[in-house]
Amino acid sequence: MGATIATFRSPGGIHPAYHKDLAAEQAIREMPLPSALIVSMSQHLGKPAIPTVKKGDSVLRGQVIGSPAGFISAAVHAPTSGTVKLVAATPTASGPRADAITIDPDGEDTWIDGITPCPDWRQLEKADIVNRIAAGGISGMGGAGFPTHVKVSPPPETLIDTLILNGAECEPYLTADYRLMLEHAAQIWEGALIIARALDAHTIRVAIEDNKPAAIAAMQAAIPAEAGDAAVVALKTEYPQGAEKQQIFAVTGRTVPAGGLPLSVGVVVENVGTTLAVWDAVVNGRPLTERVTTVTGGSIVQPANVRARLGTTYADLVAFCGGTTGPVAKIISGGPMMGFAQADTSVATTKTTSGLLLLGPDAVHAYESQPCVSCGRCVGVCPMNLMPNELSQFLEAEDYEAAEAYNVMDCMECGCCAFECPAHRPLVQHMRRGKAQVMLNRRKQ
Incomplete structure (x- = not known):
């Protein structure tokens, strides 16, 4: 099935300057291991994970270092092998402090024993797929970080007929998902088939804004023959087209009620990066220990899409991209619309770190808030x-x-x-x- 042109028009929305040209054509770069990794236990929506290691312990890549604190929580794994240097509360990008485990890498990057690939995942029961996703510590990588195993295990009485892969990436500056679709389209589609099997969903749609024609073409060309009712949907470019409820309406015409969840209208939405992580966890048996982050802005010497280990500090990301061009007036974790301003670059990346934005004085303006003028x-x-x-x-x-x-x-x-x-x-x-x-x-x- 080809690209779908007809979509439903969501209310509201704006058209900010997108600035995606800074990093869009930069292929994903692999970042070497930094000298230290600060791995937060609060990388997902819900209760933070509980540390399972202590100072002085040796760890291996993929080892559980944080166990889920309930159903709506997620495991956290060591991003590399090394020694635990510190377990202490540290600031997060959004402000609150949370326990974090600092690891000194040993340079060997040795995986833990017991990583079990499953290339023939089609033989798995749905519960086995969900368990492999949960064991991989997968959570949403494009938004709030909702634990993925929860999303793909709705109540038995709830019928899910449609899976939407969110490739809109409507935030200005960010291009990590765009690069993933260009460079890993086949794996993303296989991840979609895995999720659809877990949900018993028979319809798959990949939603991409129409300002990304190369991604639309790449994902359309990679549609597997076994996908059945699958298509790429070209959405009108408008912020916030990537928002879950807006995207569901744009793609299906269904309205999620106020206070309701997508499953109430038979839909589950997964980010394309999350879907790729599901593929890696189920097919290769590898837990989530790294992600692609867009490091960009007018103050970055070499804007890039960087695959870095979770726990890499923002300072190390900036250094890998050549440092700064001059004074930095604003540091933002995420995009300029929904991201969080940072005081410095000491915070570390998590599963939800889609971007790191450094802006110069010419791009930042200070205003004094005034009373509402009732303009509407x-x-x-x-x-x-x-x-x-x-x-x-x-x-x-x-x-x-x-x-x-x-x-x-x-x-x-x-x-x-x-x-x-x-x-x-x-x-x-x-x-x-x-x-x-x-x-x-x-x-x-």
């Missing part, structure tokens, strides 16, 4: 049909009941409202704070 522009671009203007004022007044009534929990923090706001109000920060407080209030009830 934020309402017009909100892809969730919320009223950010009203919500922000409720939250400034600490009226969390009103904010909850106005569906603040449906906010996905995409940043469209702040991008459009002529008063330069910190709308996303208001939403994040408000959502956290609503969750806290719910737990107290």
Whole structure:
């Protein structure tokens, strides 16, 4: 089946400058082992993993060094062989501190015994596929890091008929997923077949924005004959086309209800990078110990898409890309719309580190927040049909009941409202704070 042209138009959205040309044509580069790896136990949505090693222990690549702390959690594995130097709480890219294990590599990069490939995965039971995904510590690599074994094991009464592979990569600057689709299309498709088998899904769609024609062509050319009802869907280029609920509507016309999950409309969405990791875990038996990250921005000497071990510090990534061209005014983990500003480059990469962005003074502007002017522009671009203007004022007044009534929990923090706001109000920060407080209030009830 060929590329699908007809798609459904999602509400809201914006068209920021994309700046993907900085790294889009840079093939994935393999980064050598750094002198130390700082491996966080909080690399996924849900409870952080529990450290299973202590200072002085020897570890091997692929060894479990963090065990899942419940169903919605994920295992963490040693990215290389070496010695545990430290187990201590360290800052994460999003701010909170979490336990992390610092490993001094021994340079041998020796895998743990017991890695069991399964090229004939078609003979596996669905439960065996889910178990191999869980054992591999796979979690979402394009968003919040939801544990993948949870996504691919819905309740027995829930029918999933459609699997969508998210290749939109709508965040400006980021090109890691684009390169994966160009360089690993066949493996991504096999990963999709594996996930579809686990879900009993009979329809597979790969959703890619139409500003990536090379990726569309590569993924279309690699569709396996056994895939059945499979196609590449060319989405209109618009941020945030990569958001899960928006993508489901654009591809299928189905609307996920407020407060609902994609499985309620029979759909599961997986990032293409996550799907590649599933392939590696199931077919090769290898847990997730590395990922591709886009290191880019006007302050980077050699913007690149770098395959680096989890736990590589941002400083080491920058050094591998030639360092900086001059003063750096802003460091962002992730993309400019949904990423987190960093004070320095001491934080380390995790399973969710899609990008590292360094911007110079010419690309960063300081504004003073002003009162809302009631222009309504934020309402017009909100892809969730919320009223950010009203919500922000409720939250400034600490009226969390009103904010909850106005569906603040449906906010996905995409940043469209702040991008459009002529008063330069910190709308996303208001939403994040408000959502956290609503969750806290719910737990107290």
